[in-house]
Amino acid sequence: MKSPHPATSADDATLATSGGNVTSHDAASLAITSADVTGGDAANRDAASRDATGGDAPGLANGADATGGDAASLGATSGDASGGGATSGDAAGVGATSGGAVGSAERAIAERNLCGLVGALAKQIEGHIRERAGALDLTAAQAVALRELTGPMTMRDLAERMSCEPSNATFVVDRLEEQGIVERRPHPGDRRAKQLVLTPEGAALRERLIDLLTEASPLARLTSEEQAALNDLLARVVR
Numbered sequence: 323m324k325s326p327h328p329a330t331s332a333d334d335a336t337l338a339t340s341g342g343n344v345t346s347h348d349a350a351s352l353a354i355t356s357a358d359v360t361g362g363d364a365a366n367r368d369a370a371s372r373d374a375t376g377g378d379a380p381g382l383a384n385g386a387d388a389t390g391g392d393a394a395s396l397g398a399t400s401g402d403a404s405g406g407g408a409t410s411g412d413a414a415g416v417g418a419t420s421g422g423a424v425g426s427a428e429r430a431i432a433e434r435n436l437c438g439l440v441g442a443l444a445k446q447i448e449g450h451i452r453e454r455a456g457a458l459d460l461t462a463a464q465a466v467a468l469r470e471l472t473g474p475m476t477m478r479d480l481a482e483r484m485s486c487e488p489s490n491a492t493f494v495v496d497r498l499e500e501q502g503i504v505e506r507r508p509h510p511g512d513r514r515a516k517q518l519v520l521t522p523e524g525a526a527l528r529e530r531l532i533d534l535l536t537e538a539s540p541l542a543r544l545t546s547e548e549q550a551a552l553n554d555l556l557a558r559v560v561r
Contacts, residue, residue, distance in 0.1 A: 446540040450539060451535065454535050454537075455531070458527065458530065463484075464498055465531055466484055469531060471524075476509065480495070503524035504524055507519050
């Protein structure tokens with residue numbers, strides 16, 4: 323009886339060649355070859371070998387298909403890996419979203435701080451105007467109206483400059499008119515409208531007011547260049 327080890331070595335070579343991927347046909351061929359070699363019949367062994375070879379032919383084809391299938395499986399696995407990459411991409415997307423959320427939060431904090439600063443500045447300016455207006459026996463609203471009367475204008479124009487309703491501006495102008503500071507005149511281009519014009523006394527009072535408002539103003543802490551830059555920035559926001 324011949325030892326089955328040579329056949330086993332051949333099988334090992336076959337397994338090594340195929341990379342360890344043994345198909346069902348290869349398994350059947352190996353079983354037949356092993357049984358024939360064990361029987362010790364050389365002719366039968368040769369026949370079995372030929373049968374095995376013949377059997378292996380379609381088996382090899384199937385093996386090729388299996389290999390192709392394995393390649394496809396590998397491709398699928400690669401695709402799964404790509405899917406993992408997509409998952410990584412999703413993670414990156416989540417990271418981007420998280421970064422965007424952080425950016426939005428930081429922007430919200432910056433805007434809140436800026437609003438607080440603008441509000442604090444407005445309060446300081448309002449207090450400054452009230453203090454200076456009191457020195458001239460004027461209310462803060464009257465001082466603002468007098469400051470904004472840079473020339474003849476309608477009540478609506480004045481209200482817009484004062485950032486108030488026309489009815490509120492009318493109330494303030496009525497008090498100024500009673501004091502002889504402002505007078506209403508017919509509009510040269512619209513007979514239905516009136517123009518607000520400073521009297522000589524009102525013009526002199528306005529000059530004194532402007533001097534007082536400029537002195538020790540909260541905005542006086544900035545240089546002329548800084549005030550111009552701040553004016554430009556605020557003009558881009560306030561429209």
